[in-house]
Amino acid sequence: MSFSSLVQDITIRDAPRRRGEASISTIDDRASRTSHISRAMSYASTAATSVSVSGDISSQLHAGYCHPLARSWQAERQLTKSMLIYPLFISDQDDEEVLIPSLPNQYRRGVNKLITFLEPLVHKGLRSVVLFGVPMRPGTKDALGTAADDPEGPVIRSIQLLRQRFPHLYIVVDVCLCEYTSHGHCGILRDDGSLNNQLSVDRISDVAVAYARAGAHCVAPSDMNDGRIRAIKLKLIEEGIVHNVTLMSYAAKFSGCLYGPFRDAAGSAPSFGDRKCYQLPPGGRGLARRAIVRDINEGADIIMVKPASQYLDIISDAKDLGKDLPVAAYQVSGEFAMIHAAAKAGVFDLKAMAFESTEGILRAGATIVISYFTPEFLDWLSD
């Protein structure tokens, strides 16, 4: 390789690493060219020295993988469209289509707005959605979360509509009561404000069965009440529909500050207290491992970890404990909003970070990613 072609090679390889530099030919800065040339000269002399002096090849680690394709082969698994599940907020106002202020580019939509929104995404390769119902009508919420399985409610009607219009779309439905209870907690309360486990699990398994009967391919209880995986599995067996339904457990769901935009979107913030008695403490790796093992033993078909990027060790534990189960990770509303905010502040490029964060999640062991970036990924993965 001639010296000038080496200079050319190094300058071109380095150029795209700098944000805002379109290509080397647009750079006017002479100083930058000179520094590339002097670096190239020092690379050239180092290379010559190491070959002639030692011939030691054991320290040459990155050198052989400079090509983008060779770099991509370093990953055990790479993001594909079929790994993505896109969260949708479905309002009981059928014609509503409202931007959620704290969740960039995400809307709350009524049933009548779903098809036109989803049609182009399905054509781009969208394979799966997860539905969250959002009752907006005053007077809909009560202590038992009665509206959760209302046959005329937005979730059940959406399941039926989507099954009919998009036969290849895999429909996951989040199962919880917090969107539907007057107190905003994920179950039924005792007089002292704590969750009544038996009543909550009974009610939640009824709701899961109602969604499954309506045609959901997958039910995903996010309430975190102890024993709900077993209760749902048993009820699905009893009803004779267990062979039609995947049970995805939010097995390791941590309480923390990353669900804020979701609670805005779904109107599901608790009216008093917090969820610390039923969601995991952020430091609780052992408790998460026990919850994962428990839910596998209770009949979960897929294990989910949530949030994702702050809990990569837990994703890795889930992969380890559930070797033969698919592991899902939910990159939650707060993670998504944070990436958007940082990109807006110029910290990094949005697309680059969307990929980098997802790559971390896959590297940790997930094979399913629930992500608000799904529409963008469908474009980016087509480029």
Ligand SMILES: NCc1[nH]cc(CCC(=O)O)c1CC(=O)O
């Ligand atoms: N139990 C409902 C539920 N299901 C998924 C999320 C969070 C999803 C997100 O933040 O994107 C929540 C919120 C919560 O537990 O408070």
Ligand SMILES: [Zn+2]
């Ligand atoms: Zn179509």
Ligand SMILES: [Zn+2]
């Ligand atoms: Zn809930």
